[in-house]
Amino acid sequence: MAGNSIGKIFTLTSFGESHGTAIGGVIDGCPAGLEIDFEFIRSEMQRRRPGFSDLSSPRKEEDEVEFLSGIFEGKTTGTPIGFIIKNKDQQSKDYDQIKDRYRPSHADFTYDQKYGIRDYRGGGRSSARETACRVVAGAIAKMILKHQGIEIIGFVSEIGGIGIDQQIDSLNIKNIESSPVRCPDKVIEKQMINLIEQTKAAGDTLGGVVTCIIKNTPAGLGEPVFDKLEAELAKAIMSINAVKGFEIGSGFQAARMKGSEHNDIFESDGSRISTLTNHSGGVQGGISNGMDIVFKAAFKPVATLMRDQKTVDSEGNTTILAGKGRHDVCVVPRAVPIVEAMAAIVLADFLLRNRSARISGQ
Amino acid sequence: MAGNSIGKIFTLTSFGESHGTAIGGVIDGCPAGLEIDFEFIRSEMQRRRPGFSDLSSPRKEEDEVEFLSGIFEGKTTGTPIGFIIKNKDQQSKDYDQIKDRYRPSHADFTYDQKYGIRDYRGGGRSSARETACRVVAGAIAKMILKHQGIEIIGFVSEIGGIGIDQQIDSLNIKNIESSPVRCPDKVIEKQMINLIEQTKAAGDTLGGVVTCIIKNTPAGLGEPVFDKLEAELAKAIMSINAVKGFEIGSGFQAARMKGSEHNDIFESDGSRISTLTNHSGGVQGGISNGMDIVFKAAFKPVATLMRDQKTVDSEGNTTILAGKGRHDVCVVPRAVPIVEAMAAIVLADFLLRNRSARISGQ
Amino acid sequence: MAGNSIGKIFTLTSFGESHGTAIGGVIDGCPAGLEIDFEFIRSEMQRRRPGFSDLSSPRKEEDEVEFLSGIFEGKTTGTPIGFIIKNKDQQSKDYDQIKDRYRPSHADFTYDQKYGIRDYRGGGRSSARETACRVVAGAIAKMILKHQGIEIIGFVSEIGGIGIDQQIDSLNIKNIESSPVRCPDKVIEKQMINLIEQTKAAGDTLGGVVTCIIKNTPAGLGEPVFDKLEAELAKAIMSINAVKGFEIGSGFQAARMKGSEHNDIFESDGSRISTLTNHSGGVQGGISNGMDIVFKAAFKPVATLMRDQKTVDSEGNTTILAGKGRHDVCVVPRAVPIVEAMAAIVLADFLLRNRSARISGQ
């Protein structure tokens, strides 16, 4: 399969450019009989929307999802769910400056090198706009997970070097969505906001880290040896624009620990086996162990600056790319629902794949 | 497809348990007419072998690869390459202690939860022994890459918190294979060796970081939006036993940088467009840009200790797992050829996938 | 992958029910730089349309294809091509009679059994309406084939037992599209039309056979041992509604021939090796040999009758299904472009897959 599909049983195939007619996708393999909560889908789309707080870009995308198939009388029918989201913002004149100039750390140059042709309007296919389709599929995946009691919680744990020190268990998860930076720690949140405002004034941009916790996952999900749970998660998360790093559980910190510190000791309360610590991040040998799945994604700073930058054009001539007037300083808070969506797609797929693990069924 | 295959065109399907008759695999999609360098395969297998230095476990695996098909008169024929590696070490009595006990931070518990049955001998399928098959396929992938001049260089950049500070460009790559810890920095190497010896004396274990550089990659490899180059690399690397983190280019450090620092400015020498810095790690928008691809993998410390550990058995009773007599303290140096192999498989697959990028062919 | 995608490199994922908002699809893996002939797509859609002759149902579907992505300034960009076709005919009141009754030899019963829920309006997903999406993808596949000079010609060779006796080579291909039954033999055409009219008067329906010829295929297409050219063709053709049989070359007739009659003897004109006969149908060992690929598809008679039929409802009660007022007697002529489309999708996919056959490229 070409690169615009993800999943083995629960699959999303997406399409669409930033400034074409519409973006959209096909969700295939969603089991029949799932009740669709359209209000929930709208709220997930709203969470991803630019301008969810005063700190991000004011562009209004309404991002209304039109479902075209696969749902009948409010339930999935087992047939593919086609959907589109129309693009409202199609003034292509805005993009003449980048037609022949390669924006630094964007995909203009690489798309040209690969395909020999490029829809330059607003980044085309490489624009983060395509992530809206991931959120649609993620919302439906979350409904599948909810059937099993599985819940996914993402938040911003670091922006521009300012990060949360607290243990995950002591965080107040309820603060996340009310925070303009989706940070559950009120003290850190303020520091992040200050940094964003300073950076905005300087015409510069910031990156950060999203942490994601998946609760109530049953033991047994993941398909070794290549489709390990953390491997498919890593792929899904690293496929999001601007992600440069992925960690599960102890992550890079694991490299600095002794085995005696890192090993998660098993214990049993008589009915359920669990581990005292969770350095494994809920995954051992590529299969979930029933503990919380915990992972992190590092986002680079936004590549579009509000300052001029030197670059080259498609013929190799040195030129100047003018800074953009108004733009996001930091998209990490908006990335939270996208990270959650990708995690949901991966988990829903593994839930269904796991139905074939045993001859006796589940 | 079930989870034991990787790749879309150049694919490896692997099989085998640690203490079964043999492990092996099928490489399908290898183009015809590739001359096979059997000596190179042997040397790659040798690089992965336990006991390549005095620092690691003395167990001798000869790991002789028997090719059963797909090669005729020294060349690939385009048909699948089947191969096996016989298991020499099959004394199953060694493994009675772990038959019903769950080793901490191993996959015993999760395999039982998933499948309801488990080949407990030596870890069975979850043993790192299966990575030998990855090295076989990786060696053949490297031969495909060599046709394009692409080269893959891995080394150990950190063990137990002791890491290289030097810039990648200033490292002496020629030191790697002569180093017992595969570290190109002679000063750091000594510190690593000391730490390993101390840790061994304490019956404990260590993790570390492997850095990998892919040189001379043409621009254009990678298949957005889900099969981005860094996404497939992340999956392949995270599917290796004990890996807890993956970074491309600036990785988690990106989250702490400003956009103006992080952006890689384009320049041209008249014939070729390149970037002044390489925070992108050779990939922009999921597609290679022609710069070196640079990534890191974090390995947790070895879970098998030479000390006793508390654990539970399959019925949830608390029990003690006895420490093993002689075992690896740190497998990170041995992981280098495995990391390289997975990178080679991913790159070879993308090279072939890219042949369909344009209607006019390549 | 779930069942709504076809192809490995050139892929179509389709969605949509007969009476939902729209049907559509995503074509992924189409190489960049292909000039899109929109007029050709319209003409292919027109060929499939009901009512192309007086002999078929007068329902007007305009079937206007809206392309949403993947095409820029008239050319493919290498990104996925999303498209939709709106459904015009959505009066669901027409379909109350089949809501709880199982139409004989339709898919009402089996969809209910599989999914436990069914969009009963007009057959929902099982309606032949979804084949419109196949024609869209097929039209684009034909443009890829045209680059190589490959041409696909389908026609009706049999209706209700009345069939062409002539050798394929002696048929006048130019007669096909001007014939209301897409039969190139003028004498047989008249007999077919007579039979259709008699059958219509009797309220009954007819099946038939479509023959398809693929000209100028290069030798070398097909991927043994499972993805043989004839195997993928068979799958693609058998996935069309109402197809009950598939033959390549000599087909079932082969079973009645001696080896000495059936073998296709090679000859050479000095520059090109060909065969004297073509019982192989252009395929040997699953790979094209450069001769015309010739195959046949058998269609069962239309299951919807203009007569009452006995059946059961979803609770197993015997009931009567009223005959429909006006309906197609024979859809085989309309199936010709669908058969061609599926053949084109398979061939385009094999052309791209074949780019990886040799290490030296193409």
Added chain:
Amino acid sequence: MAGNSIGKIFTLTSFGESHGTAIGGVIDGCPAGLEIDFEFIRSEMQRRRPGFSDLSSPRKEEDEVEFLSGIFEGKTTGTPIGFIIKNKDQQSKDYDQIKDRYRPSHADFTYDQKYGIRDYRGGGRSSARETACRVVAGAIAKMILKHQGIEIIGFVSEIGGIGIDQQIDSLNIKNIESSPVRCPDKVIEKQMINLIEQTKAAGDTLGGVVTCIIKNTPAGLGEPVFDKLEAELAKAIMSINAVKGFEIGSGFQAARMKGSEHNDIFESDGSRISTLTNHSGGVQGGISNGMDIVFKAAFKPVATLMRDQKTVDSEGNTTILAGKGRHDVCVVPRAVPIVEAMAAIVLADFLLRNRSARISGQ
């Protein structure tokens, strides 16, 4: 994936050439906990063996299957099942005559055209020897099916134009395995044997038809719209060497019937809905309806003759291919277990895929 894998959940990846070291395969996705009946596997291999009757070639292949992984203490573990079958017959001197000559209606020419290189010994990968691996996987698939009470029965219904007239229901299935031509009709069997002996005397060969019945399939198997049950079956069957045609249910006969004759009328006995006739062959809309699945496969006559034939060499020169001394006249009886194996693989895969049809599980 390259072309040597089949299946989506239950998958077989096969490898091996006729005269290499060994053939073999990997069965991935077989659920854990399946008890393996090794005696049954041996008997299935025996059924496929050349020389099962005096009528076929006397070459003795013992075809001993060595399982290398995935089975522990007699049960599947959910990990991939690797197996090999060593090649005993490796005298390559026999094959010098075909090194540079293209045998008519074999794959010598097409493999050369595709790959530019070919293992000419005994047909290499294109030899029917690879079907032994299909029988291994098929035997395991049959064990999965047996769990659901599903049974597969294949027999020879036609050889060289001599065919069974009886209705399927009136055939005595118990006669099949005791018949040297696997024909359940004793009168027809004798005629077939006579024809084979006459043809042998003439140095010529025969083709035929295998009919296959799958009993007790639950309703609901098959994944429209592209992976319809009959579509995947057709692909699997057409991928067998020498198959030129496939029919489900009424097959090509459907094209000659009226709708009123062909429609299968539903009836109910109060607890189960079935159909009065079974022209559909157990499949409606691509999904099983609970009736017997009935299909046919047409085999061309053996291409290797015991007579001289004209041909060309790889440089296009006309030459003579000498007739072989002793060879099979008709392989159709031996093809029966191969046809059954492919049907079993397809059905087992669909059983597992169907576990994801509904949100509530099965």
